[in-house]
Amino acid sequence: MKTLIYNMELIDSSNKTLDELDYLILASGSDSRAYEVLSKCKSISKNQVVFFHFIERLDGLDSSDPLFNFKKYSYKYIQEIYCNIKNPSSCLEEITKNKFNSSTKIGIDISCLTKPYFYFIIKLLKERFAVENLSVFYTEPKSYLFPKGLFNAFHTSSGPLSIFEIPGYSGQEKRGAKRTLVILLGFDGDLSKEINEDVSPHDTVVVNGFPSYTPKFKDISLITNEKLVSDHNIIVSYARANNPFEIYNLLQMIKDKATADTFINVAPLGTKPMALGACLFALHNPDVRIVYPLPENYENKYSDKSWNSWIYDLPLIN
Amino acid sequence: MKDLYRNPFSGVNAVQLDTDLILEYWCNPFLYDLFSEIKEYDIYNDTNNIVLMGGRSTGKSMFLRYWSYPVQLKISEKENISLNEIIQRNKGVGFYFRIDGAKLKSFQGHGLSQEHWTSVFTHYFELIVGRQYIEVLNLLEVERSIDGKIITAQLIPKLCGLLEFNNHTSLENIITEFDLRIKEVEVHLGNVPFYKKEFVPKDRGFLSQSLSFGIPELLLSVIPSFKNLNLIILLDEYENFLHYQQKVVNTLLRFTKPHTKFRIGMRLEGFRTFEMISEDDFIKEGREYRKVVFEEVVNKNSGYQDFLCEIAKKRLESIPALKDREFTNIKTILGDSENLEQEAIELAQSKPNKIFEQFSKKFPKEDLEKLRCPQNPLLELLNFIWLSRGVTADQTAKSMNDYLNKVKGSDDGEKYRRDYIDKYKLTLTFLLCSIYRTNKQYYSFNTFAFLSSGIVGHFIELCRRSFSIADWGDTDTLLAKGIIKKDFQNKAAIEFSNSEKQQIGRIETYGGLISKFIVNVGNIFRGFHLDIQMRYPETNQFAINVDSIQDSELQNALKAAVRWTIIQRKPKMQRSGPSESLQDLYMLNRIFSPSFQISYRTRGGKSISLNEASLKKLMYEDKINLGDYLIVDDVQPKGQNKNNSPDLFSNI
Numbered sequence: 001m002k003t004l005i006y007n008m009e010l011i012d013s014s015n016k017t018l019d020e021l022d023y024l025i026l027a028s029g030s031d032s033r034a035y036e037v038l039s040k041c042k043s044i045s046k047n048q049v050v051f052f053h054f055i056e057r058l059d060g061l062d063s064s065d066p067l068f069n070f071k072k073y074s075y076k077y078i079q080e081i082y083c084n085i086k087n088p089s090s091c092l093e094e095i096t097k098n099k100f101n102s103s104t105k106i107g108i109d110i111s112c113l114t115k116p117y118f119y120f121i122i123k124l125l126k127e128r129f130a131v132e133n134l135s136v137f138y139t140e141p142k143s144y145l146f147p148k149g150l151f152n153a154f155h156t157s158s159g160p161l162s163i164f165e166i167p168g169y170s171g172q173e174k175r176g177a178k179r180t181l182v183i184l185l186g187f188d189g190d191l192s193k194e195i196n197e198d199v200s201p202h203d204t205v206v207v208n209g210f211p212s213y214t215p216k217f218k219d220i221s222l223i224t225n226e227k228l229v230s231d232h233n234i235i236v237s238y239a240r241a242n243n244p245f246e247i248y249n250l251l252q253m254i255k256d257k258a259t260a261d262t263f264i265n266v267a268p269l270g271t272k273p274m275a276l277g278a279c280l281f282a283l284h285n286p287d288v289r290i291v292y293p294l295p296e297n298y299e300n301k302y303s304d305k306s307w308n309s310w311i312y313d314l315p316l317i318n
Numbered sequence: 319m320k321d322l323y324r325n326p327f328s329g330v331n332a333v334q335l336d337t338d339l340i341l342e343y344w345c346n347p348f349l350y351d352l353f354s355e356i357k358e359y360d361i362y363n364d365t366n367n368i369v370l371m372g373g374r375s376t377g378k379s380m381f382l383r384y385w386s387y388p389v390q391l392k393i394s395e396k397e398n399i400s401l402n403e404i405i406q407r408n409k410g411v412g413f414y415f416r417i418d419g420a421k422l423k424s425f426q427g428h429g430l431s432q433e434h435w436t437s438v439f440t441h442y443f444e445l446i447v448g449r450q451y452i453e454v455l456n457l458l459e460v461e462r463s464i465d466g467k468i469i470t471a472q473l474i475p476k477l478c479g480l481l482e483f484n485n486h487t488s489l490e491n492i493i494t495e496f497d498l499r500i501k502e503v504e505v506h507l508g509n510v511p512f513y514k515k516e517f518v519p520k521d522r523g524f525l526s527q528s529l530s531f532g533i534p535e536l537l538l539s540v541i542p543s544f545k546n547l548n549l550i551i552l553l554d555e556y557e558n559f560l561h562y563q564q565k566v567v568n569t570l571l572r573f574t575k576p577h578t579k580f581r582i583g584m585r586l587e588g589f590r591t592f593e594m595i596s597e598d599d600f601i602k603e604g605r606e607y608r609k610v611v612f613e614e615v616v617n618k619n620s621g622y623q624d625f626l627c628e629i630a631k632k633r634l635e636s637i638p639a640l641k642d643r644e645f646t647n648i649k650t651i652l653g654d655s656e657n658l659e660q661e662a663i664e665l666a667q668s669k670p671n672k673i674f675e676q677f678s679k680k681f682p683k684e685d686l687e688k689l690r691c692p693q694n695p696l697l698e699l700l701n702f703i704w705l706s707r708g709v710t711a712d713q714t715a716k717s718m719n720d721y722l723n724k725v726k727g728s729d730d731g732e733k734y735r736r737d738y739i740d741k742y743k744l745t746l747t748f749l750l751c752s753i754y755r756t757n758k759q760y761y762s763f764n765t766f767a768f769l770s771s772g773i774v775g776h777f778i779e780l781c782r783r784s785f786s787i788a789d790w791g792d793t794d795t796l797l798a799k800g801i802i803k804k805d806f807q808n809k810a811a812i813e814f815s816n817s818e819k820q821q822i823g824r825i826e827t828y829g830g831l832i833s834k835f836i837v838n839v840g841n842i843f844r845g846f847h848l849d850i851q852m853r854y855p856e857t858n859q860f861a862i863n864v865d866s867i868q869d870s871e872l873q874n875a876l877k878a879a880v881r882w883t884i885i886q887r888k889p890k891m892q893r894s895g896p897s898e899s900l901q902d903l904y905m906l907n908r909i910f911s912p913s914f915q916i917s918y919r920t921r922g923g924k925s926i927s928l929n930e931a932s933l934k935k936l937m938y939e940d941k942i943n944l945g946d947y948l949i950v951d952d953v954q955p956k957g958q959n960k961n962n963s964p965d966l967f968s969n970i
Contacts, residue, residue: 089428089511120511127512162826165420167428167511172504175449175497194824198419200333286508291420
């Protein structure tokens with residue numbers, strides 16, 4: 001088994017990575033954790049900040065919404081990219097205007113970026129600008145909002161959804177291959193079922209985030225995904241919810257055990273750090289496909305208060 | 319014992335199954351007379367293309383995969399004959415294809431034109447079809463069913479010529495070449511979002527028909543044993559194909575060759591377009607294809623129920639803990655049919671006077687007393703309703719007694735029997751539940767068969783949930799007696815119903831509109847079930863002329879609801895009422911019945927009649943006026959509420 005020596009740290013006052021960045025990329029959002037990392041950045045006036053604004057998120061918001069709190073900071077350089085939440089590659093033209101290169105120190109705060117977007121941006125930086133390392137930031141939510149109660153339907157997205165390959169992560173399927181689908185479990189049970197049906201894998205592995213941010217989360221994800229989890233053909237695994245490298249290693253283990261004609265699909269429905277681990281794994285293994293249910297919209301606010309902020313060092317080259 | 323048990327109904331999706339499991343779970347629908355439009359012989363031999371339409375989980379994938387060569391190869395192994403022999407026996411060979419929705423959607427966008435994507439997709443489609451043809455040849459070569467000289471001297475050179483693959487000397491090499499070219503497309507799909515450049519194949523690009531029809535023509539001309547064979551392309555989940563992708567395949571349907579035909583599986587209304595690549599042409603049912611509707615089994619209960627029993631039996635037999643004790647009859651495990659009288663007695667047990675008390679607010683107690691029937695609350699309720707309809711207490715009592723005592727030649731007794739047994743028994747149960755403010759229970763094999771709405775997958779899911787709940791709640795009864803309590807079955811039905819209802823909103827297109835529509839229509843039907851006069855018992859269908867709807871959003875939403883089997887169109891046009899004109903009739907998928915507490919049967923008779931305006935309200939408005947959807951006729955007794963107001967249905 002390959003072992004990845006990784007680095008993840010809590011962001012505290014002694015952490016200098018934030019202040020050494022050339023670029024910080026992040027998305028605006030109404031969640032209280034949206035600007036937690038930004039607020040910890042002492043040298044904001046030196047960094048170049050690239051902001052993604054999802055048009056759909058801005059719809060109907062008044063100027064007092066916490067989403068606009070980013071305006072209270074003063075920036076040396078700020079690029080605001082307005083883009084469509086359903087189409088990550090729509091930001092291509094704007095983001096490639098920046099002068100990234102392999103030695104540029106880039107940080108991405110994925111707390112409010114949607115998964116397809118940060119997947120796209122990370123691969124773009126690797127493919128087009130030969131960026132070799134990234135610093136990825138993430139602030140854990142203290143809790144999620146469960147409008148219908150803890151163990152009932154929870155949706156981070158709303159409206160009709162459609163299952164896509166995340167742009168740039170199509171994978172390569174050998175003809176007649178046996179499909180394995182690895183679902184990183186979230187709370188939205190409908191999504192996992194839908195993806196499992198669309199991919200129709202030979203084997204399904206579900207990965208529950210454990211230890212989770214708080215103890216109850218691991219149970220909620222199992223209960224809301226009951227139909228899938230109770231299926232006797234499903235293998236349940238666990239990986240720490242806030243550690244992308246555990247997911248990476250788990251996926252590596254699945255790949256090592258699989259036969260040569262296995263086509264691995266990953267559906268990153270769980271936490272963003274877990275999704276980040278899958279992203280890194282797919283970057284290092286281009287034959288792996290990432291599938292994701294792209295909704296019409298995401299809930300503007302689905303988490304409550306902030307918890308820890310983490311920094312992950314991401315080696316884009318294997 | 320526990321170690322030998324797992325849920326027999328979990329984890330079986332035809333697309334995911336190994337070929338040997340396809341065989342293990344295969345139940346031949348032709349043995350149950352489920353389809354009048356198609357015979358088993360037609361699969362390989364019909365000279366027309368066939369489109370198999372049905373909702374999700376109606377068994378289309380299982381059906382299509384069964385005829386494909388990997389499954390037929392398994393059959394040949396079991397029968398100890400060669401693949402070639404079974405192909406000759408079938409007079410054809412089937413090639414199964416399913417491209418998942420996510421993959422299909424990756425062939426679009428990124429600033430490239432649709433014309434370009436059409437070329438890329440056509441190239442890809444031709445490659446994956448062509449590759450399977452060569453795979454079968456390879457299998458036949460391995461078992462020496464084709465003369466080696468023909469392969470090396472004629473077939474391979476001609477294939478290389480057709481494919482412009484250079485100097486390959488074996489079929490395996492050709493398959494590898496196919497794989498490289500397919501991979502070239504997939505690598506492009508992975509890169510195109512970052513570069514937005516057009517796909518340019520390293521070697522040649524393949525045009526429509528070049529391989530899908532070109533290779534079969536070559537095989538028929540070169541291999542003597544292929545001369546009388548049909549090559550059948552079994553294409554699944556056609557509804558997932560994008561509009562332009564369907565145009566590509568529609569064009570193939572138009573130009574199919576005498577020995578190469580399509581069998582296409584799709585949802586109802588799964589054609590996004592009937593257009594072909596050339597814009598002025600289109601395909602037409604009856605000309606380019608004929609249609610077989612899988613869901614029509616809804617109306618043919620006997621064969622369908624036997625079919626379900628057989629499917630369940632195969633699954634139950636795969637579990638040692640159940641097979642060893644001969645718990646393999648799903649009818650015995652769930653109970654054959656529901657016992658409404660027993661349900662009513664249990665309901666009324668704690669408060670036996672409640673029906674009496676309700677009616678005593680409006681009717682003389684001395685009349686009501688004559689009509690009490692504590693041993694059967696349904697009869698008591700029916701008596702009170704007769705009284706409310708103007709039949710005297712004495713006449714009602716006599717009719718009931720004649721019925722109960724089976725008095726020969728009594729018209730009164732016979733009329734009472736007809737009302738109770740033939741017409742209102744289930745409706746009375748719904749009303750009784752409403753009086754006792756509790757929910758109707760949904761349980762038994764018969765009920766589950768109805769709730770499944772002709773969708774085998776729904777029946778399996780109802781069983782899966784029942785077994786799952788029973789396994790948690792009372793494993794001993796399940797494994798020792800082979801019985802699942804009706805409470806558990808009911809819980810399974812309610813949970814599945816709610817889950818299906820909740821998921822409507824997630825449908826890719828028009829999910830929001832359909833969701834609102836179903837909630838509104840479901841509540842209207844619920845209203846009919848609460849009518850104490852029982853004028854329109856078990857009403858759960860509506861009539862509308864879809865083609866006359868001008869608003870394309872409304873029309874498309876309704877079609878999407880059919881495609882997702884949220885609503886189901888009855889095969890023949892009917893009148894929604896005696897004085898109405900013929901219209902298409904639709905019913906709610908019966909799986910929603912537990913959510914709305916309505917009947918799982920369709921009795922015919924009354925249905926609500928919708929037009930564009932009312933449809934718009936039902937799709938866009940949260941709150942609707944029940945009275946708008948009821949046409950009041952003269953059945954209503956004089957002196958009572960004669961307008962269309964909602965209190966028409968209020969409890970007494």
